[in-house]
Amino acid sequence: MSVQAKMAGTAGEPGPIGPQQTYFRYLQEGQWRIPRCCGCGQAVFYPRIACPTCAGQEFEWVAPCGLGTIYATTVMRRPAQAGGDLNLCLVDLDEGVRMMSRIEGVDPAVPRIGHRVHGEVRRAGEQSLVVFELLEGAQ
Numbered sequence: 600m601s602v603q604a605k606m607a608g609t610a611g612e613p614g615p616i617g618p619q620q621t622y623f624r625y626l627q628e629g630q631w632r633i634p635r636c637c638g639c640g641q642a643v644f645y646p647r648i649a650c651p652t653c654a655g656q657e658f659e660w661v662a663p664c665g666l667g668t669i670y671a672t673t674v675m676r677r678p679a680q681a682g683g684d685l686n687l688c689l690v691d692l693d694e695g696v697r698m699m700s701r702i703e704g705v706d707p708a709v710p711r712i713g714h715r716v717h718g719e720v721r722r723a724g725e726q727s728l729v730v731f732e733l734l735e736g737a738q
């Protein structure tokens with residue numbers, strides 16, 4: 600039983616929705632889920648139709664443990680009236696997938712490659728997204 604099919608059914612849509620829509624639908628509900636291949640057990644991100652490891656097309660949607668390591672980090676400069684500087688980063692989740700996000704809770708220039716981080720779903724206006732914070736003692 601695939602989550603995709605179930606969700607498409609409740610929405611009354613003609614066909615199964617794509618994996619990206621499923622991802623964002625979970626986020627809108629405040630849940631952070633990533634697809635894991637039923638064939639080889641590998642987590643897959645960004646969500647896609649077929650597993651890049653084994654080409655399997657069956658996925659279960661699992662909640663990541665939330666822990667990861669910064670792979671790359673940069674500061675996006677913004678004027679103060681637009682909200683000020685913002686951190687942009689790539690995080691390697693412990694599940695073995697890489698995602699783009701940002702680090703909040705510290706000066707955007709503080710995070711460094713290799714820092715351990717923890718992510719959770721945050722609301723930003725109409726949108727929900729996964730943002731990270733540095734783990735205690737990471738600095």
Ligand SMILES: [Zn+2]
Nearest residue numbers: 636639650653
């Ligand atoms: Zn696979």
